[in-house]
Amino acid sequence: MHDRPLVASEKAPATGTWRRVVRLFMPHRLAICFVVLLVVAYSALNAAVPLLTQLVFDRALFGAGGPDLPLLALIAGLAAATACAVGVVDLGQTWVSARVAQQVVHALRVELFGRLQRMPLAFFAATRGGEIQSRLANDTAQIEHAVKDTLPGTLSGVIGFVAAAGAMVALSPRLAGAALVLAPIVVWVASRSGRALKNVSEVSQRSRAHLSSIVAERLCLGAVTLARVHGRSADEAGRFAAESRRLIRLGVRSGLVAQGVLSAGHVFFVLTPYLVFVAAGLSDGITPGTLVAFTVLQARLYQPLWQLLHVSTEFRSAQGAFERVFDYLDMEPAPELEPGPDPRPAPSPGPGALTVREATFRYAAEDRDRPALDGVSLTLAAGSTTLVVGPSGSGKTTLGHLLAGLHAPTEGSVRVDGAEIGRPSPGRVCIATQEPFLFQGSIADNLRYAAPDATADDLVRACRLAHVHERIMALSDGYDSLVGERGALLSGGERQRIALARALLADASVLVLDEATSALDPMTELEVVKAILAERAGRTTVMITHRFGVLDSFDTVVALDEGRVAEHGARLDLLGDRHGWYARTVRAQTGAA
Numbered sequence: 001m002h003d004r005p006l007v008a009s010e011k012a013p014a015t016g017t018w019r020r021v022v023r024l025f026m027p028h029r030l031a032i033c034f035v036v037l038l039v040v041a042y043s044a045l046n047a048a049v050p051l052l053t054q055l056v057f058d059r060a061l062f063g064a065g066g067p068d069l070p071l072l073a074l075i076a077g078l079a080a081a082t083a084c085a086v087g088v089v090d091l092g093q094t095w096v097s098a099r100v101a102q103q104v105v106h107a108l109r110v111e112l113f114g115r116l117q118r119m120p121l122a123f124f125a126a127t128r129g130g131e132i133q134s135r136l137a138n139d140t141a142q143i144e145h146a147v148k149d150t151l152p153g154t155l156s157g158v159i160g161f162v163a164a165a166g167a168m169v170a171l172s173p174r175l176a177g178a179a180l181v182l183a184p185i186v187v188w189v190a191s192r193s194g195r196a197l198k199n200v201s202e203v204s205q206r207s208r209a210h211l212s213s214i215v216a217e218r219l220c221l222g223a224v225t226l227a228r229v230h231g232r233s234a235d236e237a238g239r240f241a242a243e244s245r246r247l248i249r250l251g252v253r254s255g256l257v258a259q260g261v262l263s264a265g266h267v268f269f270v271l272t273p274y275l276v277f278v279a280a281g282l283s284d285g286i287t288p289g290t291l292v293a294f295t296v297l298q299a300r301l302y303q304p305l306w307q308l309l310h311v312s313t314e315f316r317s318a319q320g321a322f323e324r325v326f327d328y329l330d331m332e333p334a335p336e337l338e339p340g341p342d343p344r345p346a347p348s349p350g351p352g353a354l355t356v357r358e359a360t361f362r363y364a365a366e367d368r369d370r371p372a373l374d375g376v377s378l379t380l381a382a383g384s385t386t387l388v389v390g391p392s393g394s395g396k397t398t399l400g401h402l403l404a405g406l407h408a409p410t411e412g413s414v415r416v417d418g419a420e421i422g423r424p425s426p427g428r429v430c431i432a433t434q435e436p437f438l439f440q441g442s443i444a445d446n447l448r449y450a451a452p453d454a455t456a457d458d459l460v461r462a463c464r465l466a467h468v469h470e471r472i473m474a475l476s477d478g479y480d481s482l483v484g485e486r487g488a489l490l491s492g493g494e495r496q497r498i499a500l501a502r503a504l505l506a507d508a509s510v511l512v513l514d515e516a517t518s519a520l521d522p523m524t525e526l527e528v529v530k531a532i533l534a535e536r537a538g539r540t541t542v543m544i545t546h547r548f549g550v551l552d553s554f555d556t557v558v559a560l561d562e563g564r565v566a567e568h569g570a571r572l573d574l575l576g577d578r579h580g581w582y583a584r585t586v587r588a589q590t591g592a593a
């Protein structure tokens with residue numbers, strides 16, 4: 001089934017990355033055109049100021065008739081008005097481009113989160129949580145950082161450079177040639193270093209993701225307990241420190257490469273005025289005003305070039321982050337979870353008849369010879385109660401997931417009330433698992449996740465059935481008590497019973513209990529199961545369990561072995577088959593002769 005990639009490849013092909021980045025900006029092309037206009041205005045206004053300086057020197061101060069104070073005052077007024085206009089234009093440009101940049105990154109983040117939500121469960125089983133978090137948080141943060149500066153930086157860099165160069169050419173083509181002669185060398189150095197920077201940045205991002213994985217995996221309740229039990233806390237700290245040191249080295253290297261580019265630019269900036277002075281010395285007819293205007297313009301030339309160098313180093317660093325995000329966006333989600341109309345629209349919940357036909361399921365294409373389920377066929381009548389039993393690894397959980405639509409069968413079909421089910425179908429099938437997931441929040445919040453409109457009485461009723469109401473009421477805040485990270489403030493049995501109550505609130509036609517009461521003591525488990533079956537009379541309940549010796553309220557038993565149905569029939573009939581796996585295990589569990 002999973003011929004498609006479940007884990008992102010280490011590296012996405014670089015080709016097309018920039019085209020995809022440009023495509024991200026396409027929905028904002030009008031705003032970008034507006035930014036271009038504002039940047040053109042900003043650069044033109046900025047380039048005009050040095051031309052005023054030329055007027056000051058050649059006309060107002062050292063003109064033929066001596067100093068001309070009214071003209072000087074007029075030029076000063078013009079300069080002040082230009083500076084005000086520059087400020088207003090710059091503010092407008094910053095506002096529009098910041099909005100565009102933030103919207104681009106927001107769209108990328110939301111698309112990434114949505115794509116990850118639709119990935120097959122096997123992807124989450126195979127990928128470290130920290131790695132996923134790192135792409136969503138670190139990589140998008142780096143992209144945000146780069147994109148924020150890129151749009152205005154690139155535009156104002158290019159336009160500012162062209163405007164300053166144009167003004168220089170207008171003043172003196174010869175001096176302009178001297179000022180620009182070193183620019184190609186700087187561009188060449190920047191492009192060479194950019195590649196090195198991109199490589200360092202890629203390795204850094206991977207290292208950062210690894211660091212996040214260590215934090216997510218090793219700094220949770222279970223892992224910290226395990227480290228203490230086995231005296232490995234120091235090793236864990238050492239592992240983290242080693243990866244962190246690697247990140248330090250990479251950070252220093254990346255800083256050095258980036259500074260190298262800027263330093264190369266600096267050499268250009270320092271040398272260029274002298275080249276201009278030499279060119280002025282060798283030329284005739286260069287007025288002092290032209291030379292002063294040129295000196296001011298050179299600063300206007302350096303600033304955009306410096307800006308472009310800075311943006312290019314930022315963007316090279318972000319290229320790796322873009323590729324890592326695109327890499328995730330290119331993974332194929334579970335086809336049944338693709339957005340769009342469901343190809344098999346779910347009819348309204350029926351009585352809950354289950355039909356499994358020749359269902360085979362493989363977790364990975366490599367499991368060709370040993371599928372988790374192999375040609376399973378079953379018919380469970382609406383309203384039936386079924387125990388699914390079998391040795392560990394025989395495929396019970398896999399079958400439960402197929403019934404709940406969490407996996408689509410690789411071959412064959414699973415139908416509920418005649419409709420093929422290949423995706424979760426809330427209201428029709430609900431599953432409660434052995435390791436229940438509780439969100440950070442109150443008990444009531446967790447219960448209402450399954451039924452947002454449930455009343456307080458509904459919650460109490462479900463919790464009474466799951467035998468957890470009294471326990472909740474003993475907590476200081478009752479149903480408003482917080483459960484902690486993944487329910488860590490509760491006992492394992494309490495977590496399971498709250499999850500069970502949540503599953504009951506879903507009120508589905510079919511309820512699959514996958515070891516969902518395994519943390520309860522056997523007597524409580526028996527009472528809870530009986531209460532649930534009584535409550536659900538007339539609806540289908542399937543219970544996967546290893547402790548079935550005393551569970552005598554079920555009418556059907558399915559015993560799996562190595563992914564196949566080994567026994568299937570009425571419970572009492574299978575109990576009568578003294579050599580059958582079910583009957584032998586019941587005897588072993590109850591100590592019956």
Ligand SMILES: Nc1ncnc2c1ncn2[C@@H]1O[C@H](COP(=O)(O)OP(=O)(O)OP(=O)(O)O)[C@@H](O)[C@H]1O
Nearest residue numbers: 122125363372390391392393394395396397398399
């Ligand atoms: N996410 C997974 N990826 C790959 N193989 C898996 C995955 N989950 C289960 N398997 C394999 O599929 C087979 C059936 O597993 P399953 O969990 O369905 O068995 P089970 O009968 O529920 O076992 P247990 O009683 O121990 O819970 C096993 O060989 C298991 O190793």
